Amino acid sequence: MEDFFRSYWWLLFPIGAFVFGAWDRWLAYKRSRDHLDLLKHYAAQGKEPPPELVRGVGDDMSGEAPGAYPPGGPYGPYGYGGYWGGPRHMRRMYRNYYRWGPYWQWRSVFVTGAVAAGFWFASEWSDWPGTYGPFRLVAIILTIVACGNLVFALLGSNFRNK
Incomplete structure (x- = not known):
């Protein structure tokens, strides 16, 4: 123990x-x-x-x-101004597309895939005794997470407006 x-x-x-x-x-x-x-x-x-x-x-x-936010919201009393300088629908588009859009899902795929690849590399080439098992375990878990993110990114890219 x-x-x-x-x-x-x-x-x-x-x-x-x-x-x-x-x-x-x-x-x-x-x-x-x-x-x-x-x-x-x-x-x-x-x-x-x-x-x-x-x-x-x-x-x-x-x-x-x-x-x-101030009483008129983050972009003034009528929805103009702020970062976009446009009407309210621009703010709504930014909020709904970039937060939940496929960009962030694909970013998750690449980040978790890169970290998983790093742990696979570390499990094979690490010179520290006793690190093979823990690094391999983390690599397997992160590979599964990266595959799950890949599935969600593919679904989010193909069925975006449905």
């Missing part, structure tokens, strides 16, 4: 990331649930909720901090 912890100490980092990610999601769930409960409370009394509270629900859903 002692040899296991000595050999696989690096697994503490991904396990810690999973634990903290789950904790973050649970706190976000509680925050949005409390926000919606407050809106239900206003609705049950027949009162109009404050605009900041209603805008905060959209901020929670989009992952932005509440009140991150």
